Amino acid sequence: MSKRNPQRRRIFAVFAGAAAFAAAAPQWAWAHGQLPAVLGVTTADAQGPTVVRLTAGVAVRDPKTPTKYQYVCSPRWTSPRSPQLTAVQGGPVWIAGADGFYRLESTGKVVKVAVAGVDPQSVRAIGASADEPLALTVVKGTAKVHAIARTAVQGAAPVVWTGSGEWYGARNSADAMWIAQSGGPTVRIVGVRGTGQHLDEQVAVDSSTATASVAWATPSADKLYLSLIGKATQRIFQVDRAATASGPRPAKLLLQEYPFVAGPVPVASKALAVVTGVLMDLAVDPPGQVDDGRWYTCIDGARRTDGSVATFACAKSELYGISDTGAPAALAFALYQLTPPDYTGLDDISRSACWAEWGDFARDAGLEPGPEPAGVSPPADGGGCEATGARGTRAARGLAVAGFAILVLWMRRRGGVAGRGR
Numbered sequence: 167m168s169k170r171n172p173q174r175r176r177i178f179a180v181f182a183g184a185a186a187f188a189a190a191a192p193q194w195a196w197a198h199g200q201l202p203a204v205l206g207v208t209t210a211d212a213q214g215p216t217v218v219r220l221t222a223g224v225a226v227r228d229p230k231t232p233t234k235y236q237y238v239c240s241p242r243w244t245s246p247r248s249p250q251l252t253a254v255q256g257g258p259v260w261i262a263g264a265d266g267f268y269r270l271e272s273t274g275k276v277v278k279v280a281v282a283g284v285d286p287q288s289v290r291a292i293g294a295s296a297d298e299p300l301a302l303t304v305v306k307g308t309a310k311v312h313a314i315a316r317t318a319v320q321g322a323a324p325v326v327w328t329g330s331g332e333w334y335g336a337r338n339s340a341d342a343m344w345i346a347q348s349g350g351p352t353v354r355i356v357g358v359r360g361t362g363q364h365l366d367e368q369v370a371v372d373s374s375t376a377t378a379s380v381a382w383a384t385p386s387a388d389k390l391y392l393s394l395i396g397k398a399t400q401r402i403f404q405v406d407r408a409a410t411a412s413g414p415r416p417a418k419l420l421l422q423e424y425p426f427v428a429g430p431v432p433v434a435s436k437a438l439a440v441v442t443g444v445l446m447d448l449a450v451d452p453p454g455q456v457d458d459g460r461w462y463t464c465i466d467g468a469r470r471t472d473g474s475v476a477t478f479a480c481a482k483s484e485l486y487g488i489s490d491t492g493a494p495a496a497l498a499f500a501l502y503q504l505t506p507p508d509y510t511g512l513d514d515i516s517r518s519a520c521w522a523e524w525g526d527f528a529r530d531a532g533l534e535p536g537p538e539p540a541g542v543s544p545p546a547d548g549g550g551c552e553a554t555g556a557r558g559t560r561a562a563r564g565l566a567v568a569g570f571a572i573l574v575l576w577m578r579r580r581g582g583v584a585g586r587g588r
């Protein structure tokens with residue numbers, strides 16, 4: 167064997183060890199789950215967003231310092247980490263948690279609300295009709311919309327609408343919560359009002375798309391936009407509501423076979439959407455680019471306290487306002503504006519879970535989480551990430567370290583053998 171072979175083996179071992187170490191290293195970055203990002207806006211006022219949805223928890227603007235947002239952790243509503251939210255005009259934000267409903271006040275305080283006769287596990291969506299929060303449930307093929315803020319009638323929250331089959335949603339307009347049902351060549355869109363009245367639209371679409379679930383619908387005065395998700399594609403349809411129709415309304419296909427589409431959201435005469443990172447206007451023919459200078463990740467509309475609608479576009483960790491002309495405006499929110507959560511009122515377990523979630527979120531976002539709150543006890547096994555639900559992280563870290571140590575020892579031994587052979 168050539169004298170150079172041991173050296174080659176050592177070089178190969180270095181590269182192999184480095185590759186194995188690199189393969190394990192991303193597990194550390196992924197240990198806390200999805201990377202911190204902005205998902206949308208729930209409420210806003212003239213100064214900008216007031217409640218921002220995040221990949222974990224929510225951000226509530228400080229009433230005294232508008233440039234600061236308090237992080238509100240998910241243990242306040244048990245789970246999920248990024249919950250369903252809806253806002254009523256001039257009132258609080260409602261949260262659908264795994265064990266029931268909660269109100270999120272403007273101060274960041276979270277209060278559980280007793281809603282009788284509604285199984286939290288059956289809730290498909292929550293929305294609002296003007297100043298009334300509504301919840302859509304589906305149980306064994308029966309769909310119902312409940313008025314969850316009203317006094318229970320005969321032991322259950324009042325039902326303002328009933329349907330059959332699977333329904334999806336919800337999106338809010340000025341006076342209705344919109345839900346959608348797909349099946350066959352027709353998509354049914356229903357705008358449910360708190361009074362029990364509802365607006366019903368039948369839309370004819372491509373049958374191969376109609377069998378997929380409906381992501382959401384955006385109603386405006388003249389047009390209705392549908393976002394339909396298939397196995398690997400997404401299609402956006404435009405429906406002209408001003409035209410007279412004796413049967414299902416025809417739909418115009420605007421986009422198809424894009425892996426990622428968010429929106430559209432009506433802004434004046436435009437219909438803005440994010441198509442694979444690019445901000446586009448779908449109201450023009452053909453759809454045109456508005457801005458490709460950033461990689462956008464979402465677009466969302468929030469009703470202000472005065473009833474008008476503010477539109478925002480997410481760019482991963484940042485949020486930008488959209489002007490009335492449809493162009494991106496000034497920075498409206500960024501993760502660096504977050505401040506630590508308020509731990510007041512949490513029991514020891516919830517306080518530990520809140521600290522773990524915030525600590526992971528802040529560090530992954532490049533923020534300083536601040537001091538550990540009093541009363542937090544580390545997990546019995548000494549781990550940290552496991553408290554937030556990550557699996558296999560310590561094992562991956564241990565294997566990587568052990569493998570690297572073995573690699574170093576092997577190299578030293580092989581180096582000694584090779585040295586003696588020269």
